[in-house]
Amino acid sequence: MSSxxxxxxxxxxxxxFKQDARHFQIVYLSIxxxxxxxxxxxxxxxxxxxTQYLLIIGVCLIAQAIGIHFTTKDFRGLKSALIxxxxxxxxxxxxxSWTLVLAAATAIGGKYLIRYKGKHVFNPANMGIIMAIxxxxxxxxxxxxxxxxxxxxxPGQWGSDVIMLFVLGAMGSIVLLRVGRLDTSLAFxxxxxxxxxxxxxxxLGETDWRIPFHTLxxxxxxxxTFFMITDPVTTxxxxxxxxxxxxxIAVISFGLTIDAFSLDVRVHAAPIYTLFALAPITAxxxxxxxxxxxSWYE
Amino acid sequence: MQFxxxxxLMIVKQMAKxxxxxxxxxxxxxxxxxxxxxxxxxLTALLFTQASAFCGFYxxxxxxxxxxxxxxxxxxxxxxxxxxxxxxDYQGKLKDFAMVIPVPEIxxxxxxxxxxxxxxxxxxxxxxxxxxxxxxxxxxxxxxxLLEMSASRAQPSSAPMPDMVEDEEFGVKVEATYTVGExxxxxxxxxxxxxLEKWLTLNGYKIPAKAAPILAPYIQSEMKFFVVKVNLEAMxxxxxxxxxxxxxxxxxxxxxxxxxxxxxxxxxxQDMIVxxxxxxxxxxxxxxxxxxxxxxxxxxxxxxxxxxxxYTALFDKAWKKEGKNVVFTEYAWDLSSSNFVKCDPCxxxxxxxxxxxxxxxxxxxxxxxxxxxxxxxxxxxxxxMHVRYNSTTFPQDLGFQxxxxxxxxxxxxxMRHAVLDDNMDCEQATPYLKSxxxxxxxxxxxxxxxxxxxxxxxxxxxxxxxxxxxxKSNGWLEKLxxxxxxxxxxxxxxILIGLGLxxxxxxxxxxxxxxxx
Numbered sequence: 001m002s003s004x005x006x007x008x009x010x011x012x013x014x015x016x017f018k019q020d021a022r023h024f025q026i027v028y029l030s031i032x033x034x035x036x037x038x039x040x041x042x043x044x045x046x047x048x049x050x051t052q053y054l055l056i057i058g059v060c061l062i063a064q065a066i067g068i069h070f071t072t073k074d075f076r077g078l079k080s081a082l083i084x085x086x087x088x089x090x091x092x093x094x095x096x097s098w099t100l101v102l103a104a105a106t107a108i109g110g111k112y113l114i115r116y117k118g119k120h121v122f123n124p125a126n127m128g129i130i131m132a133i134x135x136x137x138x139x140x141x142x143x144x145x146x147x148x149x150x151x152x153x154x155p156g157q158w159g160s161d162v163i164m165l166f167v168l169g170a171m172g173s174i175v176l177l178r179v180g181r182l183d184t185s186l187a188f189x190x191x192x193x194x195x196x197x198x199x200x201x202x203x204l205g206e207t208d209w210r211i212p213f214h215t216l217x218x219x220x221x222x223x224x225t226f227f228m229i230t231d232p233v234t235t236x237x238x239x240x241x242x243x244x245x246x247x248x249i250a251v252i253s254f255g256l257t258i259d260a261f262s263l264d265v266r267v268h269a270a271p272i273y274t275l276f277a278l279a280p281i282t283a284x285x286x287x288x289x290x291x292x293x294x295s296w297y298e
Numbered sequence: 299m300q301f302x303x304x305x306x307l308m309i310v311k312q313m314a315k316x317x318x319x320x321x322x323x324x325x326x327x328x329x330x331x332x333x334x335x336x337x338x339x340x341l342t343a344l345l346f347t348q349a350s351a352f353c354g355f356y357x358x359x360x361x362x363x364x365x366x367x368x369x370x371x372x373x374x375x376x377x378x379x380x381x382x383x384x385x386x387d388y389q390g391k392l393k394d395f396a397m398v399i400p401v402p403e404i405x406x407x408x409x410x411x412x413x414x415x416x417x418x419x420x421x422x423x424x425x426x427x428x429x430x431x432x433x434x435x436x437x438x439x440x441x442x443x444l445l446e447m448s449a450s451r452a453q454p455s456s457a458p459m460p461d462m463v464e465d466e467e468f469g470v471k472v473e474a475t476y477t478v479g480e481x482x483x484x485x486x487x488x489x490x491x492x493x494l495e496k497w498l499t500l501n502g503y504k505i506p507a508k509a510a511p512i513l514a515p516y517i518q519s520e521m522k523f524f525v526v527k528v529n530l531e532a533m534x535x536x537x538x539x540x541x542x543x544x545x546x547x548x549x550x551x552x553x554x555x556x557x558x559x560x561x562x563x564x565x566x567x568q569d570m571i572v573x574x575x576x577x578x579x580x581x582x583x584x585x586x587x588x589x590x591x592x593x594x595x596x597x598x599x600x601x602x603x604x605x606x607x608x609y610t611a612l613f614d615k616a617w618k619k620e621g622k623n624v625v626f627t628e629y630a631w632d633l634s635s636s637n638f639v640k641c642d643p644c645x646x647x648x649x650x651x652x653x654x655x656x657x658x659x660x661x662x663x664x665x666x667x668x669x670x671x672x673x674x675x676x677x678x679x680x681x682x683m684h685v686r687y688n689s690t691t692f693p694q695d696l697g698f699q700x701x702x703x704x705x706x707x708x709x710x711x712x713m714r715h716a717v718l719d720d721n722m723d724c725e726q727a728t729p730y731l732k733s734x735x736x737x738x739x740x741x742x743x744x745x746x747x748x749x750x751x752x753x754x755x756x757x758x759x760x761x762x763x764x765x766x767x768x769x770k771s772n773g774w775l776e777k778l779x780x781x782x783x784x785x786x787x788x789x790x791x792x793i794l795i796g797l798g799l800x801x802x803x804x805x806x807x808x809x810x811x812x813x814x815x
Contacts, residue, residue, distance in 0.1 A: 041589050041620075095579060095702040136702075146377065148578055152701045159587030159623065204515035205491075210693040214585065 021178035022079045028171040029086035029227065036090070042157060053089045055097055056104045060085035063108035071112065080124075081108055087125035090223055091272070094132060094151040103132035103151060116283040119293070123234045123275060129153065130276045153269035158219020165217045172226025179294070181230040187243040189225045191250035192216075192271075199254075224271050236282050237291030245285060249274045368569040369560075370418050372543075374658040375553055375576050375700050381658030382555075383545040385418045392528045395541070396503050398559060400521040402550035404473045404485050412479030412542040417656045421573045423646040425629040425682040427591070427709030429605045430643055436717045437730035468493030473522060479542060480533035486523040490514070494523070509562045516556075545658055554697040561689040570685045571628075575659050576700040577677040583625040584697040591626045591684070592616060592748060596712045598741045598759055608711070611749035613684065623691040628709045629682035635675045641708075654678060679704060718763065722770065731767035735760055 017023050033053065036042045043049045064081030068074065084107050094100045107128025111120040129151065136150035158164060176182035193216050200212040215221075229235070229246060236242045249271065256270040374381035384399075469489030476483045488494035491514035503525075516523070526544065560568065574581035582588045592612065601608045616626065633640055633648065640648035649657070651664045651674035662676040685696070716734040738760045742753045 040587065093701070093703070095704055144577070148702070150702045152699070152703075154582065154588075154701070156583045156586055156588050156625075159621070160585065161621070200515075204518045205511075206515050207511045208693060214694050218585070 020076075020079065021175050022083060024171075024175045024178065025083050025227070026079065026086065028175065029083060029090065031171075032168075032223070033086060033089055036157065040157065040159070052094075052097055052100055056088050056092075056100050057082065057085040059101050059104035060088070060108055063105055064111075067108060067112045084108065084124040084128070087228060088128050091125065091153055091220065091228075092129045092132060092151055093154050093157075094136070096136075096150055099132050099136045099150040102135060103128040106131035106135075117286070119233055119283075119286075121234065121283060122279045123228060123231050126228060126272060126275050126279070129272060153220065153272060155218055155220040155269065158223075160214050160217045160219070164219050164222060168219065168222040168226055172222075172230070176226065176230055179230070179232045181232050181235060181242075183239060184230050184235055184242050184246045185225050187246035188229055188250045188271075189216075189222075191247045192221075192225075192254055195250065195254040199258075220269075221271065224275075229271070229275060232294040234279060234282060235294075236285040236289065237293055238285070238289035239291065241285040241289035241291070245278065245281065248281075249278055252278070368571060370422070370571045371555060371573070372417070372421065372545075372657050373555070373572055373574040373581065373698070374660070375574070375581065375698070376661055378551050379547065379549050379660075380553060381545065381547040381660065383413050383417070383543050383658055385415065385543045392530065392533070392541070395526075395528045397526045398498070398503075399524040399526075400516040400556045400559070401485075401524045401546070401548060402521060402552055403548050404487070404522050405524065405546055405548060406474075407476045407478065409548060410476060410478045410483060410544065410546045412481065413545045413658070414656055415540065415542055417653060418543065418573075420646070420649060420653050421657065421680075421682075422571070424641065424644075424649060425573065425631070425680065425708075426645065427593075427609050427628060427711065428643070428645050429597075429602065429711050429713060431599075431602075431713040431715060433715045434717050434730075434734075436719075436721075437726040438721055438724040468496045470494055470497040477529055477532055478544075480528055480536055480538055481544060482527045482529045482532075484525045486525060487520075488513075488517050488523065491517055498525070509559065512558050512562050547658065547660075553699065554695050556695045557685075557687060557692060558689070558695055561687070561692070567686050567688045570687070572681075572683040572685065573657070574681040574683060574698070575654075575657065576679055576681075577661055578700050578702050578704075579679050580627070580630050580681045580701050580703040580705070581683075581698050582627075582681075582701055582703070583683070584699050585694055586685075586692065586696065587620070587624040588683075589616070589620050589624045589626055590707055591628050591709050593707065593709050594712065595744050595748060596714060596737070596741050597745050597748070598738065598756065599713045599715055600756070600759060601711075601745065602713060605711075608745075608749060609709075611751060613686075615748065615750045617686050622686070625696070626684045627681060627707065628684050629680070630703075630705065630707045631680050632704055632706060633672075633678040633680050635672045636677075638671055640672065648672075650674070716763065718766065722766075728767065728770050731763060731770055735763040735767055738763060 037050060037053075060081045061078060064078055065075070068077050085104065088100075088103055088107060092100070092103050094103065107124040110122050110127040110131070111124050114121045132151035133149040137147045140148045140150060172185065173182055176185055193212075196215050197212045200206045200215075201209070206212070229249065236245050253270040253274040256274065370385040372381075372383035372385075374383075470493050471487045472484055473487055474483075474485045476485075486494070486497070488497075491510045494513055494517065495510045513523075524546070528541065555570075555572070557570070597608070613626070617624075631641060633654070650672070651662060654662055654674060659678055662674045662678065664673065665675055666673055685692075714737070716738075717730075718734075722731070742756060742759060745751060745756075746753045
């Protein structure tokens with residue numbers, strides 16, 4: 001966390017920018033979003049996708065502002081809401097704008113309502129996606145007589161370009177080095193990659209390395225690895241507890257992608273479901289493994 | 299030997315010949331037409347501006363037959379049940395016809411059937427990229443001519459076939475054998491890929507050299523193999539002239555299409571059109587990027603006779619631009635009984651209950667819907683995807699997911715006919731001609747951008763109108779040549795500057811060398 005080497009005092013703006021790792025995160029996530037809209041064609045023919053992004057950002061910021069008003073009154077916390085909002089824009093899709101409002105509201109609401117020992121339990125963006133899926137699925141139950149959610153995760157929207165691995169990885173690492181959570185990312189992706197490679201190359205007997213590689217360079221997986229699982233507030237405080245926790249998430253998400261266990265939960269989004277399920281364990285791990293509680297301001 | 303998807307030689311179909319087709323206008327098209335006319339009559343003030351987005355008359359389409367080596371598949375998915383229908387455009391000898399499809403379970407006889415070939419044509423015509431046309435209103439008179447035209451289609455041709463020897467060896471187990479329609483079907487499970495390869499070879503299937511390593515992962519993940527040959531006798535007794543599509547249904551969490559076997563024995567790129575149906579919304583790929591084909595573009599009227607050519611060029615360019623490893627969505631539409639507008643504009647009558655049942659959409663019930671104007675009840679969303687793949691750009695099989703995404707889109711290209719007769723004596727004629735010349739210039743640029751075609755030869759398309767306009771306008775100022783006209787001569791100035799720079803550099807370099815020495 002104390003990795004800042006006070007460079008020969010640059011401009012005041014740069015100094016301000018470097019004070020908080022969230023500034024980097026906001027810039028990078030915005031770059032991904034703009035890249036997606038303009039180069040990957042996310043908006044497609046539908047301009048409303050862009051207005052939906054603005055809606056998510058607006059709802060998140062308002063919800064956070066309300067939360068801050070009744071609690072700390074420290075409005076620097078709006079940065080976190082912006083990161084959550086950008087994360088939702090990048091990962092969560094929905095047919096109806098109301099579902100997105102729901103996702104944004106529950107993401108931020110969860111931060112203030114579900115807390116344990118001064119930390120919120122669930123990763124906000126993760127919570128928003130899961131809640132949007134669950135609640136819209138229940139609402140639609142009467143129409144379809146089965147669980148049909150209105151929100152979904154679109155793993156195919158990024159494609160699987162190798163360049164993605166480098167860009168997302170490098171940008172993520174810069175942020176994570178500053179907040180000291182690179183260990184979580186590496187433990188997760190290391191375990192997940194090993195399992196995928198073992199399955200494809202050893203168990204299934206593939207001869208082509210591009211098969212596991214194609215899975216591992218998926219943009220959604222990398223975004224999860226470097227920008228979601230690493231949220232410093234919702235990861236365990238102690239280093240080894242954190243690593244064990246990340247390995248557990250990797251193993252369970254991989255397990256969900258195996259046919260024998262496939263529970264029709266859209267296995268492509270498996271890490272997102274797993275993170276949600278394992279979030280309460282963080283509190284447990286913090287109880288037995290002491291570590292310094294994270295703060296954005298050092 | 300043929301692996302799914304069907305990589306067969308295609309007869310290069312004649313490009314769309316336009317024929318007038320008066321029939322087959324759906325009632326919703328008629329209603330739409332009436333709506334458009336009303337709108338057009340009402341909005342006479344907007345004569346020279348673009349007509350409202352979703353009217354217009356369908357004139358031509360680019361169908362699947364334009365793409366060489368194109369296979370077509372219908373995918374229907376609800377919950378964990380999938381119905382797959384495969385259309386063979388196989389052109390070789392029927393006794394050589396065979397295909398191997400990995401399936402997740404041992405299929406029972408009632409899970410397999412033959413479907414009618416026409417269903418593919420029906421869906422292709424309904425969902426294919428379309429050219430629509432608008433006619434400008436005469437700047438001096440007010441009337442509207444409407445026209446509907448359509449392209450003729452070439453029918454896929456047929457072919458003839460053999461029988462098979464059964465053998466249980468090499469760790470291969472024949473789980474079931476059925477004769478369904480003109481097909482002899484064997485469902486195999488295997489312990490190892492070399493055994494399966496030998497079994498297939500012994501039974502007269504010619505296996506490409508690269509097949510065994512690709513078969514291995516399917517065997518390991520306990521997939522079964524659905525092996526098909528043509529039963530000539532059954533075909534004769536059924537009186538069928540051409541191979542009909544095979545349809546199968548099964549329950550599995552896996553939702554995808556095995557494309558890797560098909561790539562083992564094929565060189566180069568293959569095209570596949572997937573007509574996908576769900577009861578929720580679009581179906582999208584999970585392990586490849588999904589891109590919508592460029593659409594709603596205004597293109598020059600001379601493209602009308604070359605629309606097929608235009609669309610293949612457009613697809614080719616988009617495919618290269620997106621990195622050759624994407625799945626294009628060409629059409630997405632809500633066909634639910636509650637949706638009144640089943641297409642807009644309609645290239646053909648939208649699929650009816652019998653068509654959708656034929657395609658395998660098992661959850662629909664027949665009967666007229668209250669407001670939808672369809673002869674079925676239930677939710678259906680159709681997605682048409684177009685994939686061009688080879689083993690380099692698509693290393694994995696295609697995975698799909700059903701999404702709640704109900705955004706509609708269609709590949710739609712717009713042609714606007716100008717009025718260029720000699721009765722241009724009114725005041726509005728001059729600005730009208732100017733607007734036509736300007737928009738034609740834009741259309742040419744769009745055409746070049748979409749297809750990569752060289753449009754410098756087509757400058758006449760703009761010049762004729764511009765000449766008319768210049769004759770009309772009296773102001774000497776307007777006679778100045780337009781700035782955006784391209785000079786197609788040799789660009790002398792850049793060449794001169796370039797030459798100067800290069801020679802300067804050379805002189806500088808040699809001097810420098812001399813100094814060093």
